[in-house]
Amino acid sequence: MNPSLKLGLVLIISFELAFMQSVIANLVVAALGLLYLLFKHVSIKKILWMFLVSIIPVFGTWFSFYAHGSGDAMHSAWLLSTRVYAYIFLGGILSYTGTVDELLGSLEQNCRLPSKFVYGTLGAFNFAPRVVVTVKQMKTAAMMRGEALHVWSPEIFFKSILISLRWSDNLSQAMVSHGFNETATRTHYDTYAIPWWNWLVAGVCLVGLQFLAFSGLF
Amino acid sequence: MNRQTTSNKPSALSYSLRDIAFIALTGVFCGAIFFGTSLSYNFLAAGMAAIGLGPFANDVLLGLWMIAGPLAAMLTQKIGASTIGELLGSFVEMILGGQWGAATLISGLIQGVGNGLGFAMTGYKRFDKLGLLLSTITGTLVTFGWSMINEGYGKYNFGFILLLLLVRFISIGFFAGVLVYWINKLVEKSGILNRD
Numbered sequence: 001m002n003p004s005l006k007l008g009l010v011l012i013i014s015f016e017l018a019f020m021q022s023v024i025a026n027l028v029v030a031a032l033g034l035l036y037l038l039f040k041h042v043s044i045k046k047i048l049w050m051f052l053v054s055i056i057p058v059f060g061t062w063f064s065f066y067a068h069g070s071g072d073a074m075h076s077a078w079l080l081s082t083r084v085y086a087y088i089f090l091g092g093i094l095s096y097t098g099t100v101d102e103l104l105g106s107l108e109q110n111c112r113l114p115s116k117f118v119y120g121t122l123g124a125f126n127f128a129p130r131v132v133v134t135v136k137q138m139k140t141a142a143m144m145r146g147e148a149l150h151v152w153s154p155e156i157f158f159k160s161i162l163i164s165l166r167w168s169d170n171l172s173q174a175m176v177s178h179g180f181n182e183t184a185t186r187t188h189y190d191t192y193a194i195p196w197w198n199w200l201v202a203g204v205c206l207v208g209l210q211f212l213a214f215s216g217l218f
Numbered sequence: 219m220n221r222q223t224t225s226n227k228p229s230a231l232s233y234s235l236r237d238i239a240f241i242a243l244t245g246v247f248c249g250a251i252f253f254g255t256s257l258s259y260n261f262l263a264a265g266m267a268a269i270g271l272g273p274f275a276n277d278v279l280l281g282l283w284m285i286a287g288p289l290a291a292m293l294t295q296k297i298g299a300s301t302i303g304e305l306l307g308s309f310v311e312m313i314l315g316g317q318w319g320a321a322t323l324i325s326g327l328i329q330g331v332g333n334g335l336g337f338a339m340t341g342y343k344r345f346d347k348l349g350l351l352l353s354t355i356t357g358t359l360v361t362f363g364w365s366m367i368n369e370g371y372g373k374y375n376f377g378f379i380l381l382l383l384l385v386r387f388i389s390i391g392f393f394a395g396v397l398v399y400w401i402n403k404l405v406e407k408s409g410i411l412n413r414d
Contacts (some may be wrong), residue, residue, distance in 0.1 A: 011323065080370040116233070116235045176235070182235055
């Protein structure tokens with residue numbers, strides 16, 4: 001499915017799900033999400049991991065409504081804890097069945113996102129592994145001076161900003177010197193089309209969602 | 219390092235490639251700092267869930283997720299910077315963390331708009347204590363409104379809701395307010411941004 005359309009569809013479903021008050025609807029959405037992941041051959045390990053990481057928040061949500069809920073607390077407990085699963089599998093569709101490059105490329109071509117946003121972000125994201133290493137280095141360097149940098153220390157953010165400034169300077173200069181132009185029209189090697197059946201699938205999903213939302217299921 | 223390439227001041231609406239890369243990189247750093255810290259959400263959540271206080275784990279740490287937005291706004295002083303910063307930040311969180319997926323993007327958008335409202339109330343003129351204070355207040359109220367719907371906070375009893383709101387305001391007030399103010403002070407003292 002076209003990445004932009006997929007993103008739009010998942011966002012609409014997630015948004016509407018927040019207003020829906022049905023446990024069954026949550027379970028249906030979660031199950032369909034899971035089926036799609038299986039259909040796309042996402043590894044079982046990743047799927048099991050999604051089940052595993054959600055145990056704690058699901059249990060936490062359920063138990064806190066059980067303990068502090070008002071009104072029909074049991075319904076709230078089941079509603080909000082099954083909603084977590086629906087969100088996790090919907091999210092998994094975005095995280096595991098497409099790459100950032102595809103998504104940004106498609107957003108540029110199908111949604112007319114300005115190319116400077118697409119390539120500026122893409123350039124920065126490619127630094128992610130180096131960023132993780134750099135954060136570790138900053139912490140280690142500080143420890144050698146007998147300082148511990150925590151998530152609440154302004155220094156670690158200040159150092160990050162210094163590096164971000166330098167890297168964003170270098171990155172934009174490198175891009176421009178390789179011929180990137182913010183205003184010119186671009187041609188594309190990889191093109192992203194939205195075939196008719198994509199619209200059909202999206203339409204069916206949305207109609208089905210309205211059925212779930214307004215049929216008054218438990 | 220001088221960030222100003224042109225002699226005339228760029229408008230508060232136009233983003234250059236470098237601004238975008240800078241905001242995105244800061245977002246990636248914020249995400250990496252958050253995930254690189256041993257302070258793990260699940261660890262905290264597990265402890266709190268056991269005593270029926272699961273949602274507090276969320277509210278105590280929420281401010282941490284909301285650093286990128288106001289930081290981008292304070293550093294670039296551009297209209298919409300906090301929304302873009304927060305959205306890019308949540309995109310990074312989605313990719314690095316993965317756990318919440320699409321919901322992260324929606325919350326990122328809501329957090330960014332919430333924070334941005336505070337700066338908008340000053341007409342994008344006060345990128346200082348006042349702007350930050352207002353942005354933490356609007357950020358708290360907007361995100362809490364969303365949690366009432368999305369996470370069902372409206373279904374708790376009243377005292378519990380008030381306590382959650384208070385905890386959230388303290389978290390956002392510290393991380394997205396005080397901490398961002400400290401960071402900005404360091405940046406201004408060093409003069410690396412050379413505004414005006």
